Amino acid sequence: MKSFEYVHILNIEEQQDYISFFRQKHNDGLAKVRRFIKDNSTKLIEEYNIFEKELVHQYKEDLDSYYAKIDLWHAKKCYCGSDLVFKNDYGFWGCPNYWSKTNKHVTFKHNQSEVFSQNLKHIKVRLSHNWSTEILKRCKLNKQITAKELILFYESQGLEDLRAKYGFKHSLKSISSFILANEHSKREEKEIKDFLNPFFEKSNYQMYIKFKKISGKEEIRILDLVVSDEKNVFLIEIKRHNIYIDSEQLCLYRDLLQYIMTQKNDKRILVPLFIVNEYYRQSINNSSCINFNELKEISSKTAIKEMFIKNAFS
Numbered sequence: 001m002k003s004f005e006y007v008h009i010l011n012i013e014e015q016q017d018y019i020s021f022f023r024q025k026h027n028d029g030l031a032k033v034r035r036f037i038k039d040n041s042t043k044l045i046e047e048y049n050i051f052e053k054e055l056v057h058q059y060k061e062d063l064d065s066y067y068a069k070i071d072l073w074h075a076k077k078c079y080c081g082s083d084l085v086f087k088n089d090y091g092f093w094g095c096p097n098y099w100s101k102t103n104k105h106v107t108f109k110h111n112q113s114e115v116f117s118q119n120l121k122h123i124k125v126r127l128s129h130n131w132s133t134e135i136l137k138r139c140k141l142n143k144q145i146t147a148k149e150l151i152l153f154y155e156s157q158g159l160e161d162l163r164a165k166y167g168f169k170h171s172l173k174s175i176s177s178f179i180l181a182n183e184h185s186k187r188e189e190k191e192i193k194d195f196l197n198p199f200f201e202k203s204n205y206q207m208y209i210k211f212k213k214i215s216g217k218e219e220i221r222i223l224d225l226v227v228s229d230e231k232n233v234f235l236i237e238i239k240r241h242n243i244y245i246d247s248e249q250l251c252l253y254r255d256l257l258q259y260i261m262t263q264k265n266d267k268r269i270l271v272p273l274f275i276v277n278e279y280y281r282q283s284i285n286n287s288s289c290i291n292f293n294e295l296k297e298i299s300s301k302t303a304i305k306e307m308f309i310k311n312a313f314s
C-alpha cells in the first residue's frame, strides 16, 4: 500500500471551508477574466467586426466560385477559355488543353447538374464552433479570457453570437454541455445512492478525504459513495459510462479508505467497485464494472452484495 503521512475524513465544517475556498477561488478567477475583458473591450469589439467581415467575404467567394463554375458548365467552357469536350470513354467533360500548366482547368461529370445542387447545400459560412477562442488567440488573450465570458460580453454589447447569427446552434449551448454533463452525473449519483441506501446499515455519500503522501503535498479527494454492513465496506465510484473508468483513481481511494480502516482497527473487508450508468461493449476499457440498469432490477441485499463482490475492481 502507498505510504501516507496522514489520512483523515473531513468533518462537516472542514468540508464547508473547502467548498467555500473553491467557490472563492472561482469567483476571484471570474473577476480577473472580466477585468481583462473590460481593459481590452475596444480591441475585442474591433476583432469581432473584422472576424465577421472575413467570414462573410469568404462565404461570398465560395458562392462566386460556385456560380462561376455553373456559368462554365452552361457555356461548356474551361477556365482557360477552351471549349470542353465530352470524353465518351470516361463519361466526363474535360479540357483539351488540360496539360498546359499556365492555366487552371475544369472537368465536369456527365450528371453535373445534380453535383451542383448537392454542392450548393454544402456552401455555408465557414464558422467553427470555437470562433470566440480564435478571436481571443488573435488578440493574444486566450490565456486570460474564457470563450464563454467573451460571448457573454459580446451579447451585452449587442453583438450577436456568430454561430446563432449564421444558422448554427448557439455557441454557449456547446460550451455549457460539459457543465450540464457534470450536473447530470450528480443526479445519477444521487439516484444510485437512493437505490442502495435501504439495503445497507451505513451509507456515506461524497466523503471528503484529506491526505498527504510521504514527500507529497496535501490533497483532498471526494469519494462518491461508501456503503457498509457488519462484514463489508463497499467503496463505490460512479461513472457516467465505462469509458470514463479510471483505475488509478479507484486504487488511490481504496488505499485511502483502507488506511483509515486499519487505523480504526476496522477488520471488515473493503470491496472497491465501479457502477456505470451506460455500458459500451466496444469500449477499450475492459475493467469490471456494474451497470446500474442491471443493478436496479435486483431487490435483495444478498444478490446485490453477490453482484458487488463478483464484479469488484481488482
Ligand SMILES: [Zn+2]
Residues within 6 Å of the ligand: 078, 079, 080, 081, 082, 095, 096, 097, 098, 103, 104, 105, 106
Ligand atoms: Zn482548360
